[in-house]
Amino acid sequence: MSFTPASVVCAQLTFGWPDGTAVFDRLQWAAAPGRTGLIGLNGAGKSTLLKLIAGELAPGSGSVKVSGEIGYLPQDAALDTRLRVDQALGIAGARAALHAIEAGDTGEEHFAAVGDDWDVEERARATLDALGLERIGLDRTVGEVSGGESVLLRLAALLLRRPDVLLLDEPTNNLDLRARRRLHAAIASWRGLLIVVSHDRELLEHVDQIADLRDGEVLWYGGNLSAYEEALAVEQDAAERAVRAAEADVKRQKRELVEAQVKLARRVRYGQKMYEIKREPRAVMKLRKRSAEVSAGKHRQVQADRLAEARERLGEAELAVRDDDEIRVDLPHTALPAGRTVLTVERARLRHGTHVDLDVRGPERIALLGRNGAGKSTLLRTLTGEIALAEGEMVVHVPVRHLPQRLDVLDPEATVAENVAAFAPSATENAVRARLARFLFRGARADQPTGSLSGGERFRATLAALMLAEPAPQLLLLDEPTNNLDMASVRSLASALASYEGALVVAGHDVPFLRSLGITRWLRIEDGVLREVDPVLL
Template identity: 60%
Template sequence: MSHAVVLSGVSFTWSDGTPVLTGLDGTFGACRTGLIGRNGSGKSTLLRLIAGELRPRAGAITVSGTVGHLPQNLPLGTARTVADLLGIAGTRAALHAIERGEATEANFAAVGDDWDVEERSRAELDRLGLPHVGLDRAVETLSGGETMMVGLAALLLRRPEVLLLDEPTNNLDLAARRRLAEAVDSWPGVLVVVSHDRALLERVDEIADLRDGRLRTFGGNLPAYEEALAVEQEAAERAVRTAESEVRRQRRDLAEAQLKLARRARQGRRAAESGGMPKILLGARKRAAQESAGRHRALHEERLRDAEERLAEAEEAVHDDDGIRVELPRTEVPAGRTVLTVTGLTAPEPDTGSLRELIVRGPERIALTGPNGSGKTTLLRALAGEHELPGTEVKVGVQGLRYLPQRLDVLDDALSVADNVRAFAPNASRNEIRAGLARFLFRGARADQIAGGLSGGERFRAVLAALLLADPAPQLLLLDEPTNNLDVTSVRQLAQALGAYRGALVVVSHDLPFLETIGVTRWLRMDRAAGVVEDPPR
């Protein structure tokens, strides 16, 4: 049986009345599909609908085969272990009970045929580069990249026929991305992946573009899609130019026709005033002229309307993807000022490059790199005052430190986007907040969306807006994987803004082109054994 997902007239609306999808049709077959679209277009929502986590308001979703869904943010929970996340905790507990001599019917039923569940789980974790992650380890101690790979291992253990991946490369280092790519390449069933990662989208068989409530599928990978789209857009832009020319011509013809009609009307008035024609004949001619003029004007106006409608249709065919307009605060840190001092840094196996003290001065921009699980996020949280490192002391020498976490959990999900921003900038006026949010594409009613219903990309924009519009203006920014969930246009805008920022900056990222674009002045690498290591400039 060939497995597939079929969408028939699918519509979905959030509980606050915000429409997401309307009458969506489409099919995902037994191949690798890259699902792309602007932030907020409904990509993550569509995956959740296919997975059965949400129900459509109208239409039907037919899935042949079992479904596995890897969301952007996996539920962690303080008491969850890696075994819980893998979905084997119950089977494993029953297996251990039997080994202890508790040979009950319930325990045998819980184990079923999965007597080698621990070996298979260990094999999947090892294959995905996680040999150091034990099954009893608390999930909350994993890095974001490690958590994502454990979630992928859970799906590979289940082997569903339909695999849904939502931004799976978020927080992954280069080695983990390579292993993910290998898993994608070898997947035999239906695979739908939402991603902004070009390298991953170059490995798919087709691209599905979710735009303006429509799903269009293009054969081939991302470069093939971009080539086809470029040809399509060139034709659309030619059509716009032709339609604009026709509108101008019709407007000119209408103006000339109205001028001629006005001239004839003046001639008719002069003839009436001269008295050289009987009133009955003059009246008849006047009525005929008025009727002719009305028909003539209506004809030109109809032609103009038709031309304007063709122009509107042509303009709709041209893609105009908005990107965020990031305007960082006009703050400046003098070159000699000590922004941040971290003392007592330790390493299990220090080498000659290991740092015991980190001092940040002036408007330095520091890139913090390293493999998943090496402690980058832990260090960043310590710098932000959210976590203590034993024996380490952190002193911040400027006002307005702002921290962008990986999990974007700084918003109150019960409040609107505007109210969340207001909580960070209580002295800002309503107009100032609205104008600021507009630069992050939250215009009009979008600023009143409840934070809990935002997509991953929308949530990132809302968090970034809250941090950058905050009062006081930040002089030190700590950013943890800031390009996660952003489309290409928005990444470019963010990079340009950070390049012009005159405050201090510490960025954790695996996106090397992004780091090079923002003008990093100092490179630090986290190493599990050597701690914080100073890398030479690149």
């Protein structure tokens, strides 16, 4: 690392997409050494901001200045499966030169390739070990490792370079629980400038500050995620009190304006009456009448100005209150009585070899855990009938729906409303739109082509189609549902599932999210067998 303190400074940063969509307008932001968690709603521009800092995108105007070398791990980045592990780590040249020197070849080019990095192999193996990749040899190919291991391998390559500025975009997506914990530890021990975009609650407990990207601005909160949520709760409570006070002021100003208008109308009528009965000289009466009208006009304008100012204060107060709507899934036809048999799997063996015995009754809530590649997705697809059992028996006694990781159950060319209607053919258009409003697709939003939706919106649309399908699902299978969802969407999903009254099986690695669902049973696929586990040990 260099001895110059690392920094990132965005000055008057403006960026928009070619279709005219504006993302940032004169953004001012600076980050110093320390671990920063960058959060915000889906579509707020978090990944775009990281790409601008990394130099992968150019700003429309303004500047991004970075002091120090950058290491960048983008979201869903793939490695060439033909590469050897040492090539993926970026140490193949130095390693080959080191081996040549050890074999007696003293060519200058070998010493130049090694430089001062004589312990490159030891550092590489230590880095792999720290990330739980101790079984991966440097001579293996990337194609031999799992998708989650590939992500950790890319992170290992960055850590070996020891950059001054490390940028990570949703690094725990698609990682199993063990790999997540390894990555959490790596982030907790990082001592440079780190900016991580994530919705992983456990990861965000290891940062030093939270940067909340909202409406094109970054708001800073000191401390980790828990400290941020406490500060935000206090802030929002104050904002809601300010709205109530502003609403009361608007009502008072309206009332006073009406009372003033009534009083002034009486005074005008009285002046007119005095003028008509001519108790005083005509010139005096005209003067008094004009004076009363001018006074009335001024008073009316003062009250109108006060009302306008009160409304402006109300508008400002309302802007400070966050309006992150929540999905509602209060669907009565999904309800299951306690003890009702939902699913029976006996002496079964899945296609890839996992042995399963499972009995689900009533509105149970089951968490399905296991390492990447253990067979969680295969089990869910088997329960839907998409994949046949290798042996054994399975009976699903209630309507079932499956939300896969790929979110590929909808027609991308059709609108949201058309997709939902296809799952509920007997429902009227009004009924479809009324139901879609529960999932925050109101008005024109329901007429958007599904293929144009963001990741979070596509998830909501898919969930809406499955939940509103006919017949109503009384067993819902979710596969890694929080991948690619922002934190507000994760909270919204948890709230939605809290009101779901059917049986639930959720495969995932996000333990805090699973706990928020009120899980009643925790199952893990391990060593080819589905077993019940104690959640205290997770």
